Amino acid sequence: MMPIDVRSDTVTHPTPAMRTAMATAAVGDDCYGDDPTVRELEQLAAAMLGKEAALFVPSGTFGNQLALFTHCERGDEVIVGEDSHIVWHEVGAAAVIAGVNLRPIANPQGALDAAEVARRIRPGGDIHLPKTGLICLENAHGSGRVVSLDAMRAVREVARAHGLPVHLDGARVFNAAAALAVDAGEIAAQADSVMFCLSKGLAAPVGSMLVGEAGFIERARKKRKLMGGGLRQAGVLAAPGLIALREMTLRLGDDHANAKRLAQGLRGLPGVRIREDQLDINMVWFDLDGDFDVAGMMVVLAAHGILANPPEDGAMRLVTHWQVGAAEVECVVQAMTAALATARR
Missing domain, CATH: 3.40.640.10 (Type I PLP-dependent aspartate aminotransferase-like (Major domain))
Structure with missing residues (x-):
């Protein structure tokens, strides 16, 4: 997979x-x-x-x-x-x-x-x-x-x-x-x-x-x-x-919609604060409020098959594209939920 x-x-x-x-x-x-x-x-x-x-x-x-x-x-x-x-x-x-x-x-x-x-x-x-x-x-x-x-x-x-x-x-x-x-x-x-x-x-x-x-x-x-x-x-x-x-220029709205779907799935998770004014395109920016074991969080994401960049100064970005559809968004939300629960100190 x-x-x-x-x-x-x-x-x-x-x-x-x-x-x-x-x-x-x-x-x-x-x-x-x-x-x-x-x-x-x-x-x-x-x-x-x-x-x-x-x-x-x-x-x-x-x-x-x-x-x-x-x-x-x-x-x-x-x-x-x-x-x-x-x-x-x-x-x-x-x-x-x-x-x-x-x-x-x-x-x-x-x-x-x-x-x-x-x-x-x-x-x-x-x-x-x-x-x-x-x-x-x-x-x-x-x-x-x-x-x-x-x-x-x-x-x-x-x-x-x-x-x-x-x-x-x-x-x-x-x-x-x-x-x-x-x-x-x-x-x-x-x-x-x-x-x-x-x-x-x-x-x-x-x-x-x-x-x-x-x-x-x-x-x-x-x-x-x-x-x-x-x-x-x-x-x-x-x-x-x-x-x-x-062809691909015609479907970018799908990526934007999936980014908003991803933001909705992350919104409300403990410690996650979505940057609501940065959701115009295919990016989801959010801040992690609280004490997290970042290295541990990334290990859990990787174990769930999610490749993501770690947060910098508490801010994290996830990006959608043609290979990240609705089903993949749901997997990312589930993985983030598990990673945050594990990594919160």
Whole structure:
């Protein structure tokens, strides 16, 4: 029996249809631009996000850092949320690759406040100051929250007023679209470039997309090569990406519903306090109030066939995806009930 893996939606296995598509994909050399499956994926991604062009990249971090590298000059300053993925989980790559300085600002509920962004934009003409080169947003946010279109528009207007580009870390942009009940293109319209992942809830085994204006993507294509991302017969990876966009984007609401079902099952368990304002997508965040033997709790979960990340500073996250349906949710609730009863001191 396979374990039930709720560590993240990055653990998703490709669907049977994806495995078949990989085996039968038409391929070419993508560095020459003649892989037909990659070209089809890039065209579809651009169309779905309402942008002129797209570029297939190995990962979300790669796509975000490529965007910074393409938008900015060395020494520029990038305004970004202080608890964003770019700040916390990309290994300080902005300093190494693009040579830029991140200027983090508070982003309560995952959103940047437009007035606070405006205050951080550097005035020109002072030789002592760096130049503001880019503003970065994130939606859906890694906290499980979705940012409203109004909040995004407000930042977009500030950026336009100052002639600055906006990049969106849209790793889970289709989750955000499902939660907001809008087309993903409406979210993407609030940014000049967007990175989104094929390999999270969309279940493709590898890859992300960077989309934007045609000239931007052409510049990014050359920089992708510089970063070691020049791909050869990448159609075997692009083929599951096509299924991810055509099919898996349509079922993300099921993951959201199962996350809410999981939260309902955990709600009321001794010591569990659900973070009710972080239930917008496929994540369940909760705090453990009280004294628990965390190591013992994880042993019990593993014994029940549940793979989960341990809590950090008392907070724990469980994530649903296409391999975690209603039956699996019930198993997770039963395992958590047993683990908490055993581990409570």
